[in-house]
Amino acid sequence: MPDRAQALRQYRRRAAGYDRGFSSRAVARVRRRALERLELTRGAVVLDVACGTGVNFAGIQRAVGPGGRLVGVDLSPEMLEVARARVETSGWRDVELLQSAVEEADLPAADAALFSYTHDVLRSPKAVQRVLDAVRPGARVVAAGLKAMPWGGPVNTVLRRIARSYVTTFDGFDEPWDRLTARLSDVRVEAMMLGSAYVVSGHAGVDPVDADPPGVKATSTASEAARPPGIRPS
Ligand SMILES: C[S@@+](CC[C@H](N)C(=O)[O-])C[C@H]1O[C@@H](n2cnc3c(N)ncnc32)[C@H](O)[C@@H]1O
Numbered sequence: 001m002p003d004r005a006q007a008l009r010q011y012r013r014r015a016a017g018y019d020r021g022f023s024s025r026a027v028a029r030v031r032r033r034a035l036e037r038l039e040l041t042r043g044a045v046v047l048d049v050a051c052g053t054g055v056n057f058a059g060i061q062r063a064v065g066p067g068g069r070l071v072g073v074d075l076s077p078e079m080l081e082v083a084r085a086r087v088e089t090s091g092w093r094d095v096e097l098l099q100s101a102v103e104e105a106d107l108p109a110a111d112a113a114l115f116s117y118t119h120d121v122l123r124s125p126k127a128v129q130r131v132l133d134a135v136r137p138g139a140r141v142v143a144a145g146l147k148a149m150p151w152g153g154p155v156n157t158v159l160r161r162i163a164r165s166y167v168t169t170f171d172g173f174d175e176p177w178d179r180l181t182a183r184l185s186d187v188r189v190e191a192m193m194l195g196s197a198y199v200v201s202g203h204a205g206v207d208p209v210d211a212d213p214p215g216v217k218a219t220s221t222a223s224e225a226a227r228p229p230g231i232r233p234s
Helices: 004-021 025-038 057-064 077-090 125-134 154-163
Strands: 045-049 069-074 095-099 112-116 140-146 185-192 197-203 217-220
Touching: 004 077, 025 057, 025 112, 025 140, 025 185, 025 197, 045 057, 045 125, 057 069, 057 077, 069 077, 077 095, 112 125, 140 154
Parallel strands: 045 069, 045 112, 069 095, 112 140, 185 217
Antiparallel strands: 140 197, 185 197
16 A cells, blocks of 8 residues: 655655656656646646646646646645746646645546556555546546556566655556546556556546446557556457
8 A cells, every 4th residue: 555654755855856857758758648638628627636746737737728727736745845836937827736645635626637657646545536536527537657567577677666766555566547447437548668657548427337348448659569468459
């Protein structure tokens, strides 16, 4: 299970350098893809789950426009401090930042929810439930992040070493999204970065029974054909 006290300590140390540490072109591509999959429209209300320093805010703001609303929730006061500075510098108006564990947060009825590089939250059944209870029926839900590579081996040891600074559990590292997608319909799973990253998307507001794997569609970008284990093509 994720360890919130450990996460607080990790991000207290990492907040100041977080944006630099997470600025590779590959990660930026995954972020862009996740935003595309959110299919945001002007005026939408968007929930950025465990928003951290707000790296995704600019893309969300561009998509929803001045009539939209962005709510970011995060456990770490230090990460949110960076997010707050970003909002002020950019002059965005309708952005609300909630300092809280997702599990206990008072979340808005959003049109879309993004889980970006937030493995711990995806592995917390209570946090996933909280978000899916809050969003509107039919809301777009997207998750993206790092995962174990399908063929495993030494590469995964390196991956884990990198990820260790940002997660407190490796539970479900093969399919970090499974607790979320069990509650979504129209699920699509996309592998990126040779299978070491993923973007999953779907719609909220369906009975878990209806959301079973027959609706799961797996894709991968042309040069990144590695399909994560357990994903069935439609
Ligand atoms: C790797 S950062 C991701 C930040 C941002 N979403 C991004 O894409 O860069 C993970 C974030 O999850 C937050 N976090 C971890 N557990 C959480 C929880 N239970 N509730 C809220 N935030 C949590 C951490 O404080 C941290 O800011």
